[in-house]
Amino acid sequence: MFKKLSLFLVFALFAITTYGQTIVSTSPENKNVILEEFTGIKCVFCPDGHRIAQGLKSDHPDDVFLINIHAGGFAVPSSGQPDFRTPDGEAIRAHFGVNSYPSGMINRHTFSGNSPVIGRSAWPSRANIILGESSYLNVAVEASIDVQTRELIVHVEGYYTGNSPESTNFLTVALLQNNTKGPQTGGGAGNNYNHMHRLVDIITPTWGDPINTTTATTFVDRTYTYTIPAMYNNVPAVVDDMEVAAFITETQSEIVSGHGARATFTGITIANDVSVHAIKDIDPTCESNVAPVVTIKNLGQNTVTSLAITYEVNGDSHTYNWTGNLPALWDETITLPEVPFTMQATNTVDITIPSDDDNSNNTLSSSFDKAPEGTGSIDVRIITDAYGYECRWNLKDSNGDIIESGGPYPNNTTTEFRINVAADCYTFTLIDTAGDGGTRATLKDHEGTILYNAVGNWGAEKPGQFLSNGVLGVNQSQLDNLSLYPNPASTVLNLKNAENANIQVFDVLGKLILSQDNIAMDAQINVANLANGTYFIKISKDNAVATKRFLISK
Numbered sequence: 001m002f003k004k005l006s007l008f009l010v011f012a013l014f015a016i017t018t019y020g021q022t023i024v025s026t027s028p029e030n031k032n033v034i035l036e037e038f039t040g041i042k043c044v045f046c047p048d049g050h051r052i053a054q055g056l057k058s059d060h061p062d063d064v065f066l067i068n069i070h071a072g073g074f075a076v077p078s079s080g081q082p083d084f085r086t087p088d089g090e091a092i093r094a095h096f097g098v099n100s101y102p103s104g105m106i107n108r109h110t111f112s113g114n115s116p117v118i119g120r121s122a123w124p125s126r127a128n129i130i131l132g133e134s135s136y137l138n139v140a141v142e143a144s145i146d147v148q149t150r151e152l153i154v155h156v157e158g159y160y161t162g163n164s165p166e167s168t169n170f171l172t173v174a175l176l177q178n179n180t181k182g183p184q185t186g187g188g189a190g191n192n193y194n195h196m197h198r199l200v201d202i203i204t205p206t207w208g209d210p211i212n213t214t215t216a217t218t219f220v221d222r223t224y225t226y227t228i229p230a231m232y233n234n235v236p237a238v239v240d241d242m243e244v245a246a247f248i249t250e251t252q253s254e255i256v257s258g259h260g261a262r263a264t265f266t267g268i269t270i271a272n273d274v275s276v277h278a279i280k281d282i283d284p285t286c287e288s289n290v291a292p293v294v295t296i297k298n299l300g301q302n303t304v305t306s307l308a309i310t311y312e313v314n315g316d317s318h319t320y321n322w323t324g325n326l327p328a329l330w331d332e333t334i335t336l337p338e339v340p341f342t343m344q345a346t347n348t349v350d351i352t353i354p355s356d357d358d359n360s361n362n363t364l365s366s367s368f369d370k371a372p373e374g375t376g377s378i379d380v381r382i383i384t385d386a387y388g389y390e391c392r393w394n395l396k397d398s399n400g401d402i403i404e405s406g407g408p409y410p411n412n413t414t415t416e417f418r419i420n421v422a423a424d425c426y427t428f429t430l431i432d433t434a435g436d437g438g439t440r441a442t443l444k445d446h447e448g449t450i451l452y453n454a455v456g457n458w459g460a461e462k463p464g465q466f467l468s469n470g471v472l473g474v475n476q477s478q479l480d481n482l483s484l485y486p487n488p489a490s491t492v493l494n495l496k497n498a499e500n501a502n503i504q505v506f507d508v509l510g511k512l513i514l515s516q517d518n519i520a521m522d523a524q525i526n527v528a529n530l531a532n533g534t535y536f537i538k539i540s541k542d543n544a545v546a547t548k549r550f551l552i553s554k
């Protein structure tokens with residue numbers, strides 16, 4: 001019995017000599033990757049998993065297909081939050097015993113141990129293994145949606161270039177939804193996180209429709225008709241954002257290969273209508289050139305293959321002649337050619353496309369600010385969370401050269417120091433190696449002007465630009481001239497120019513190892529009892545604080 005009574009299935013299974021093939025290749029190919037990613041809106045590290053998965057997709061757009069499964073404890077919504085879970089997703093999670101997040105399966109293949117479920121750091125290497133393996137089966141899929149009736153038609157073809165080791169295989173078709181704005185712990189977007197490749201339903205039985213002939217030259221041709229409801233768990237089902245993924249398994253596990261497709265659309269009543277859908281926000285900048293990023297969307301039935309895009313920056317007009325292939329209800333994000341502009345405190349971007357059947361959506365405007373400007377003495381404050389060892393940062397000049405960098409730091413501590421810079425445009429980037437942010441950082445010049453600020457779960461990186469006039473403060477920190485040597489050390493650590501300061505030594509986990517008050521001008525610190533590794537010394541004098549890292553190597 002089919003799982004869904006509303007599903008109409010028409011399929012045919014023929015030998016190679018009798019079918020009318022349309023979309024699948026009959027030549028031997030390598031396997032495609034199906035990455036089933038287990039996630040949840042309360043999973044702080046899941047945005048980093050999404051980043052890794054999307055990186056795989058970007059590197060192999062025609063060979064890697066993503067399915068994001070919201071299931072398990074981290075996917076349980078609080079009151080007022082959307083519920084992205086599905087019965088199919090929960091069944092798959094339970095069957096494979098998924099308990100950690102983010103985790104995923106690459107073609108449900110067990111690479112080691114007794115489970116196909118692996119952590120996000122292993123996805124790229126395992127995916128490359130699968131992509132390098134030959135496949136005895138090719139899969140192709142296409143889909144269309146009637147926007148008037150919300151009827152989805154999915155057409156799947158498979159072709160066996162060799163024999164399967166199993167006499168019965170199974171075909172699964174998953175329906176996914178993109179661009180769903182919603183809450184997400186981590187990722188830095190709060191309630192506006194953009195959820196992609198989200199499983200909303202499996203339109204075959206959960207574990208697939210059987211394929212009972214699995215020998216070389218077998219051709220599989222199946223068509224599914226399915227009506228998309230208005231909502232899934234009270235979350236709107238937006239037909240524009242739907243895509244499908246189809247894959248064939250040997251049993252419930254071991255995906256042989258698969259494929260994915262974005263739906264095409266019918267039933268649109270207007271013939272020609274292109275919309276300037278969005279302009280990507282431009283962060284405050286001190287650059288003299290800008291390359292606006294615009295998303296255009298085809299709201300008409302006719303496919304768009306060329307478009308003249310006019311863009312003005314502070315009133316200076318430029319034109320870009322875009323060419324491509326944009327079917328009905330598809331969108332494309334375009335980086336416009338970089339152009340020079342004269343900086344103002346607030347700068348404007350206006351984007352216009354030619355007139356068509358609806359001109360109400362042909363123009364869109366945006367603005368961005370000049371980066372803050374300060375002196376050449378930059379005071380940095382870094383406040384780590386419980387994972388200070390994940391924190392890194394760097395400071396780049398206008399040539400892109402790193403002139404200063406730092407991290408890791410002790411957990412749950414405040415580190416303050418001063419950087420003196422020449423007149424230039426600088427980019428400060430705060431980095432979290434786990435991809436979820438959490439460390440707070442503030443940069444101020446010596447007059448108190450805030451040049452950079454980061455707080456919350458800002459993701460893997462948070463860059464920001466500022467201008468410096470190169471003027472140094474007259475009251476330099478009393479600790480600017482201190483020195484620490486040798487580094488690495490083995491038995492004795494020398495601290496010079498820190499008279500009457502107080503010192504504290506921490507390990508990388510933030511544990512206080514030793515402390516000493518009112519040290520001499522040229523102090524010697526006994527570190528003979530410290531194990532090999534990384535340590536931090538915090539030097540405090542009056543209102544000045546400096547933190548330096550040193551190594552013990554014996």
